[in-house]
Amino acid sequence: MIPELGHFALALALALSIAQAALGLFGAQRGSARLMEAAPPLAAGTLLATLAAFGCLMWSFAVNDTSVSNVAANSHSTKPMLYKLTATWGSHEGSMVLWVLILALCGGAVAAFGRDLPSALKARVLAVLGLVGVGFFAFILGTSNPFDRIWPPAPDGQGLNPVLQDPGLAFHPPLLYLGYVGCAVTFAFAIAALIEGRVDAAWGRWVRPWALAAWSFLTLGIALGSWWAYYELGWGGYWFWDPVENASLLPWLAGCALLHSAVVVEKREALKTWTVFLALLAFGLSLLGTFLVRSGVLNSVHAFASDPTRGVFILGLLMLYVGGGFALFAWRAAAMAPTGVFAPLSREGSLVLNNLLLCSIAAVVLAGTLYPMFADILLGQKISVGPPFFNTAILPLAVPLIGAMAVGAVMPWKRARLFPALQRLWWAALGGLAAFLLCLALAGARIGPALGFAAGAWLILGALADIADRLALFSRPRAALARAMALPRSAWGGAVAHAGMGVLILGLAGMGLATDRLASLKAGESVELSGYTWRLDRVESAQGPNFTARRATVSVLGADGRTVTVLEPERRSFPVGRTTTTEAAIHTSWLSDLYAVLGDERDGAAVLRLHHNPLAPWIWIGAAIMALGGALSLSDRRVRVSAPAPKSVRAGEARA
Amino acid sequence: MTRKRRRLNVLLLCGLGLGSATALTLTAFQDNLVFFRSPSDIAREAPPPNRAFRLGGLVENGSLQREAGPDGRPLARFRVTDGASTLAVTYAGILPDLFREGQGVVTLGTLGPDGLFRASEVLARHDETYMPPEVADALKRSGHWNPAEGGAPPAASWNRLDPAARPSNESGG
Numbered sequence: 001m002i003p004e005l006g007h008f009a010l011a012l013a014l015a016l017s018i019a020q021a022a023l024g025l026f027g028a029q030r031g032s033a034r035l036m037e038a039a040p041p042l043a044a045g046t047l048l049a050t051l052a053a054f055g056c057l058m059w060s061f062a063v064n065d066t067s068v069s070n071v072a073a074n075s076h077s078t079k080p081m082l083y084k085l086t087a088t089w090g091s092h093e094g095s096m097v098l099w100v101l102i103l104a105l106c107g108g109a110v111a112a113f114g115r116d117l118p119s120a121l122k123a124r125v126l127a128v129l130g131l132v133g134v135g136f137f138a139f140i141l142g143t144s145n146p147f148d149r150i151w152p153p154a155p156d157g158q159g160l161n162p163v164l165q166d167p168g169l170a171f172h173p174p175l176l177y178l179g180y181v182g183c184a185v186t187f188a189f190a191i192a193a194l195i196e197g198r199v200d201a202a203w204g205r206w207v208r209p210w211a212l213a214a215w216s217f218l219t220l221g222i223a224l225g226s227w228w229a230y231y232e233l234g235w236g237g238y239w240f241w242d243p244v245e246n247a248s249l250l251p252w253l254a255g256c257a258l259l260h261s262a263v264v265v266e267k268r269e270a271l272k273t274w275t276v277f278l279a280l281l282a283f284g285l286s287l288l289g290t291f292l293v294r295s296g297v298l299n300s301v302h303a304f305a306s307d308p309t310r311g312v313f314i315l316g317l318l319m320l321y322v323g324g325g326f327a328l329f330a331w332r333a334a335a336m337a338p339t340g341v342f343a344p345l346s347r348e349g350s351l352v353l354n355n356l357l358l359c360s361i362a363a364v365v366l367a368g369t370l371y372p373m374f375a376d377i378l379l380g381q382k383i384s385v386g387p388p389f390f391n392t393a394i395l396p397l398a399v400p401l402i403g404a405m406a407v408g409a410v411m412p413w414k415r416a417r418l419f420p421a422l423q424r425l426w427w428a429a430l431g432g433l434a435a436f437l438l439c440l441a442l443a444g445a446r447i448g449p450a451l452g453f454a455a456g457a458w459l460i461l462g463a464l465a466d467i468a469d470r471l472a473l474f475s476r477p478r479a480a481l482a483r484a485m486a487l488p489r490s491a492w493g494g495a496v497a498h499a500g501m502g503v504l505i506l507g508l509a510g511m512g513l514a515t516d517r518l519a520s521l522k523a524g525e526s527v528e529l530s531g532y533t534w535r536l537d538r539v540e541s542a543q544g545p546n547f548t549a550r551r552a553t554v555s556v557l558g559a560d561g562r563t564v565t566v567l568e569p570e571r572r573s574f575p576v577g578r579t580t581t582t583e584a585a586i587h588t589s590w591l592s593d594l595y596a597v598l599g600d601e602r603d604g605a606a607v608l609r610l611h612h613n614p615l616a617p618w619i620w621i622g623a624a625i626m627a628l629g630g631a632l633s634l635s636d637r638r639v640r641v642s643a644p645a646p647k648s649v650r651a652g653e654a655r656a
Numbered sequence: 657m658t659r660k661r662r663r664l665n666v667l668l669l670c671g672l673g674l675g676s677a678t679a680l681t682l683t684a685f686q687d688n689l690v691f692f693r694s695p696s697d698i699a700r701e702a703p704p705p706n707r708a709f710r711l712g713g714l715v716e717n718g719s720l721q722r723e724a725g726p727d728g729r730p731l732a733r734f735r736v737t738d739g740a741s742t743l744a745v746t747y748a749g750i751l752p753d754l755f756r757e758g759q760g761v762v763t764l765g766t767l768g769p770d771g772l773f774r775a776s777e778v779l780a781r782h783d784e785t786y787m788p789p790e791v792a793d794a795l796k797r798s799g800h801w802n803p804a805e806g807g808a809p810p811a812a813s814w815n816r817l818d819p820a821a822r823p824s825n826e827s828g829g
Contacts (some may be wrong), residue, residue, distance in 0.1 A: 344665060356669060360677035367681045382692030382793065384710060386764075389688035393680045498685055518749060520730045571753070580753040599730070600752035607730045609750050 003068050003147040006056025010097075010147075011047035013104065014137035016042050017130045020107070024127025028120040028195075036123035039181045040111035043126050046133060047108035054101045055444060057146050067153035070094065070146045076159040076576050086170035091568045092294060092310070093146035095173055097261030099290070100136050102128065102174075102181040110185060117206065124192035125185070132184050135317045136443030143310045159576035162547065167229035176248055180286040183251055184215025187283035187325065190276045194328045197335035199272040204265030209280065209634055211259040214282075218252045218632030234582040234597045236516060236611045238619055241390045247289035248593040253362040254282035257355040264348050268413060272336045272350070274355070280329060282323040285362070291318050292369075350408025357401040364393045394402040402455045402505070405498055406462025410469060424469050428461035434616075439543045443513050452509025459502030463495040493633025504622025510592075510615025522605045530612040532564065533557040533595065538605050539598075547572040549583075552598045552606055556587070569598040569608070588617050675701035690764065695795030705766055711745070711773055712762040712791045713738040721759050736761065736773075738794045743767075747775040760791040 020042035027035025057070075061084050066072040070275040074091040075084055089098040106130040140146070162172075177196045189207045193199045225248070230238040239245060258278040295311025305557045342348040368385045375381045410424045422429075436454035443449060466471075470487055519527040519534075526535035537553040553569040567585035576580070587594040593616040599607030677792055692710045693703060719735035732747045734757075745763060755761065755778060765775035 341662075343663075352666070352669070356673040360673045362685075363674070363677045364681050368684075371685070382710075384690045384692065385685075386688065386690055389684045392688065396680055397677065462826035518729045520724055582753055599752065600722065607750055 002056050002059050003065065004055045005147065006060070006145040007145065007162055009049045009056065010137060010141055013047060013053065013100070014134065014141060016046040016049060016238065017133035017137055020046060021127045021129030021134055024123040024130060028123040028127070031120070033119065036075050036119050038122045039126040039130075040114075043104075043107040043111040043130070046130070047104040048252050050101045050104040051098075053203030054088070054097055057094060058085060059098055060147075061085060061088050064157060065153075066151050066155070066157055067151070068146075069148045071148040072150060072154040072157050074159075075157040076546070078160065078576070079157075079165070081172065082167070083165045089173050090164055090170075091114045091146075093140070093144040096136065096140050096144055096179075096294070097146055098174060099139065099177055099181065100133060101352070102177050103133055103136065103184055104542060106181055106185050107133070110188075114206075118202075121189075121192050121196065121203075124195055125188045128188035128191045129184060130554065132188070132321060135320065139310075139313050139317065143313050159546075159574070162572065162574045162579055162581050163232060166228060166232055168224055168232065172221060172224045172228060175224060177212050179216075179221050179248075179255070180289060182210055182250060183218060183255060183279075183283040183286040185210040186279040187321075190279035191325060191328065193276055193336075194332040197332055199265065199276060199336050201266050201269055204262050204267075204269075204275070208259060208262040208266055208273070211255055211262055211279070211282075212630050212634055215252065215255040215259050215628040216634070218248065218255060219623050219627045219630070222252060223620050223627075224249050226623075227620045230616070231584055231586055232581075234584040236514070236584075236595055236597070236609070236613065238511065238616070241368070241385075241387045243369050243372075243583055244293055246365050247292045248283040250362055250365055250369075251282050251289060253358050253365070254278060254285050257358040257362075258282050258353050260354050260358075262626030264351050268342065268348055270342060271352070271355075273333045276333065276336070277329060278355070278359075280322070280325045281359075284318070285366075287314075287321060288639065289557050342413070345411075345418060346416045347408065347411045347413045349416075350404055350411050353404050354401065354408060357397055357404070361397050361401070364397065365390065368393070399451075399455075400499075402459060405455045405501070406458055406466075409462065409494065411464045425462055425465050428458055428465050431461040432458035439509070446513065449509045449512035452505055452512060455503045456504075456506035456509060459505065463499040463502065466498075467492070467495045474628050489636040490633040493629045493636070494633070495629070496632055497629025500622050500627075500629055502622070503625055504560035506620055507615045507618030507620075510618065511613055514611060514613045514616070516609060517610040518607070518609050520602075520605045520607050527610070529610050530560055532612070534596070534608070534610050536606060537566075537579060539601060542570070544572065546576065547574045549573070550598065550601065552596075553594050554585070554608065554610075563595060567594065567596040569596045571598050590617055591615065593617065663819070692762075693745040694738045694791075695736055696738055696797070697793070698743060698767065699741040705769065706766055708764060708766050708776075710762055710764050711736055711775075712760070713743075713745065713794060714791065715755070715757050715759060716742055717757045736763070738791075741775055744771070745773045745775050747778050749778070751778055761793065792822050 018040055023035050023042065024039040027033075027038065059065075060068045060071050061075055062081070063077055063086065064071065064077045070091055074094070075087045087094070089095045107126060110117075110122070110125055110129065114125070115127070186207050189203065189210070193203055222245075225245070226238045229235075229240065258275065258281075261271045261275045261278055262600050265275050281426050291311065291314045295314055350372070351367070368389050372385055375383045406425055406428060407418075407421055411421050423445060432454040435457035436450045439450035439453045467487075470491060471483045473480045512541045515530050517527060517529045521527065521536040523536055526533050528534075533556070535555045535557065537555055539552045542549045542551045549570045549572045551568050551570045554569065556564045556567060558564045565587040567587055569585040570583040572581045572583060573579075582597055582599075585596045591614070593611070593613040595611035595613055595616075597609040597611075599609060601607070690708055690710055691703075692712060695711070695713055698711075713736040716735040716737045719733075721733045723731050723733070729748050730750075731750075733744065734747075735742045735744050737743075745765075747763065748764075762779045763773070763775035764777040764779075765773055767773050775802055
């Protein structure tokens with residue numbers, strides 16, 4: 001009964017979305033206030049229906065209702081409750097329900113918080129969100145019904161891939177989807193602006209928080225996925241340039257460009273057409289990511305839940321939304337005349353450079369991700385593009401981007417001179433140089449990591465210099481506290497996010513100095529790696545809730561002979577699904593990770609792979625700081641007060 | 657600066673950005689594309705020396721040997737077959753959890769002048785029944801499996817050229 005209710009709720013949500021799209025668009029076109037007022041309640045109704053459907057699906061998983069084929073294929077009665085619940089979005093069908101749930105949540109949020117929006121704009125935004133919803137509800141109901149019954153019911157479920165039974169991965173999809181679907185809201189705003197032929201500061205003020213929120217969630221989602229790959233897959237790496245990883249990086253890059261150019265629209269009313277274009281692009285790349293992951297066209301380690309027959313439907317949706325969006329753009333973009341004027345060397349100019357470089361990086365990643373697919377289809381060649389390609393192609397673009405990141409932030413709007421800006425950053429540059437030389441002195445002639453340390457120091461110190469300069473910390477230290485209170489949160493957020501990027505790059509640079517060693521040890525034997533003695537004490541069997549394991553005990557001794565930590569890497573065998581997983585053991589001191597993986601056992605000896613990863617945790621800490629910067633900026637008073645402030649106030653914020 | 661001039665500048669800058677991105681992509685492609693080859697491909701045409709490529713096929717039954725390398729590192733030796741040809745592979749490292757004899761495998765590495773493939777990476781998927789698409793394709797091309805007749809034949813029959821065990825021959829295909 002409950003699954004049927006869920007199925008009905010999905011169909012209801014589809015009907016409500018159709019009404020939301022039709023009434024919103026038609027009402028706004030006709031200027032009929034009554035029709036336009038119907039859109040917010042309809043969005044709320046869609047949200048309620050989708051929530052009900054999601055709740056029914058979750059309930060089916062919680063009680064392990066194996067007459068539902070989705071549950072039978074993806075769950076098992078012995079699975080811990082947390083993973084039964086997270087299995088709701090572990091399968092293809094369930095993850096699409098999560099997708100539309102988040103879309104409905106966004107629609108509900110626009111309906112609830114958009115009281116100050118012009119009514120026509122609000123109706124059109126809700127209508128476009130409804131239109132996106134229609135496509136995806138139809139996709140779920142037509143090709144991937146999560147509530148399909150099977151008869152007779154399976155005696156028990158077939159379990160979920162044990163690699164996915166992990167808290168990191170359980171919450172990776174919701175965060176990622178919040179990011180993907182957040183791009184749908186900026187897309188809806190862009191389409192509404194194209195229909196109206198008008199983009200102004202108020203529009204920018206509305207789009208920026210959504211872009212910022214989507215970007216922050218994407219940052220967290222990508223970081224969580226990368227962290228999961230680091231500790232769960234046991235390869236000791238954190239990013240593999242796998243197509244599925246790239247699929248999430250592409251909207252991140254476009255979203256990053258979008259939130260920077262939305263600042264220019266909001267403050268200076270320039271770059272309007274470009275911002276609208278980026279909003280279309282970011283959502284297009286989100287849909288492309290959904291298509292690549294959900295259709296199974298990529299054959300990748302990460303695409304656990306995929307089915308090629310559905311690809312055509314999503315490809316159709318992709319063509320419809322992106323093609324339709326860009327067609328509208330080509331038709332209407334000329335209507336949006338820029339009003340803000342700026343010199344190439346200015347804050348706006350540096351943001352244009354940022355956009356250009358981010359988009360170039362996105363283009364390189366896109367080419368590297370899609371080329372193997374096209375080579376396979378068109379040329380019949382089996383090709384893969386690996387990390388060496390991305391590293392060589394992206395590094396030359398990343399270097400100027402990082403260089404300009406600190407400089408652009410201290411430039412004034414409209415017109416700037418380079419020398420005063422650089423003058424503010426001289427000690428950041430000095431810090432970068434010191435980090436470069438220090439790394440060369442300590443770690444030998446390793447140019448890559450040394451450059452990374454220099455870049456990280458430059459960004460962190462540059463962000464500090466920016467804040468110190470705004471507070472007049474050195475010229476008028478007494479008034480600094482008062483100025484700090486008065487400084488808008490968005491300024492703090494920007495500086496924090498830039499510093500977070502610096503921390504992340506320090507982590508990447510540290511990982512460039514990582515060392516590892518493979519050893520076959522008997523109990524009691526030990527090996528040396530990067531100043532530590534790693535001793536294998538014993539290997540024994542252990543019993544988990546739904547697996548059996550072989551567990552090694554490895555003592556790590558420091559140079560003074562004291563035990564630093566005891567690592568217990570495992571190899572787990574899951575009888576349900578007959579799979580084996582490797583559980584790496586990690587000890588972190590926040591400055592470095594000691595990482596051990598247990599391999600095969602033979603003749604009483606166990607193969608161990610040992611890693612020493614300097615600064616590894618900083619990669620994810622840096623990403624978290626970036627997301628924190630986004631959140632800080634979102635908490636800015638001006639975001640909550642959505643009406644545009646008077647010109648005089650805005651002029652006061654822009655530093656001359 | 658006039659508006660026209662400025663727009664031209666922006667366009668030039670965009671062109672520069674896109675152009676450099678394209679140039680970077682193309683040069684990086686030239687050096688870093690990794691081709692997939694099956695043992696038969698290599699038997700037919702030797703790949704360029706010292707260029708990494710991906711070798712895929714089935715792990716020949718009974719071919720896996722684990723030993724300690726000269727420096728005490730564990731070393732795995734096995735043979736990869738696509739039915740028509742086989743190639744010997746060495747790999748220093750921990751084999752993935754789902755590496756089994758008779759199952760599909762994709763390895764990344766270089767072919768030495770001694771005809772030995774030195775793998776730097778071995779990929780096996782987290783699924784027992786999974787067949788890497790490249791491997792499935794290589795098996796089809798070597799004429800050992802007609803996908804129209806259902807799933808791939810049991811791996812044990814792939815070890816040697818054994819016409820009696822080739823289902824495609826039995827059905828005259």
